[in-house]
Amino acid sequence: MDQRNDTDGRDRDDDGRARNARPRDGLGRPLPYGAAGVERQPEGVVRTPEETVAQAQALLDAGKPFHAHEVFEDAWKSRPDGERTLWRGLAQLAVGLTHAARGNPTGGARLLRRGADAVEEWAAVTGRPLPYGMDLGALVRWGRELAAEVAREAATVDPVARAPRLGGWGAG
Structure with a gap:
């Protein structure tokens, strides 16, 4: 406590x-x-990858990307070494959205690009573009497009309207 x-x-x-x-x-x-x-979010919770994705999506849908980042961070710390780049990249995407929603376009764009790069790197190395129901290509495109928009317009974004769809059926 x-x-x-x-x-x-x-x-x-x-x-x-x-x-x-x-x-x-x-x-x-x-x-x-x-x-x-x-x-x-409670810290240090060990979830299955599917539980992580579902809980993070619910938080993103509710406009709580910071909380989604904490869920991804738990996965980053608890999953096998071979998956940590993926979960770290997803955490960076979520915290990048957090910064963009807080009105920090520089930090938001930087973290969105860093997260997209990590997710893309993991998919390229593993050859797994659709792990745990996630379309990593769609998430990489979402992160890069939002980073470019945030950097170009220096505007605060609505975290609900701009939340990604982890399941690969498009981004918000």
């Missing part, structure tokens, strides 16, 4: 590790202590 440590002013978990316990909004931005926030 997260707790406030009054000695150094940092939030720490029961084992003494630094953990930010501040509530967060739907895009993962910290809110003041005591404010009503969006429930955070």
Whole structure:
């Protein structure tokens, strides 16, 4: 359980590790202590790849790409070494959308491109363009197109309207 440590002013978990316990909004931005926030994703959850994709899609559809990034990050940390590039790339795509929705076009575009590159690299190395029901080619195109748009227009994007479809049936 997260707790406030009054000695150094940092939030720490029961084992003494630094953990930010501040509530967060739907895009993962910290809110003041005591404010009503969006429930955070639990950390360190081991899910099947299919559960990861389904949960991340539900979060993306709800306009919570930061939370989807946390789900992908759990997969990145818990899946076999041969899959980590894929899950890291998906986490970067989700956090890139987060930054674009927060009004940070430079960071959003950079992370979207980095994520698209990682996903494309993984698909090329493994020869698996459709793992776990995901069309990686469609996700790479989505990430690159959104990165170009965000960089060109420097506009904040609507995370629901621009959420990718992980299942490969198009992007939002």
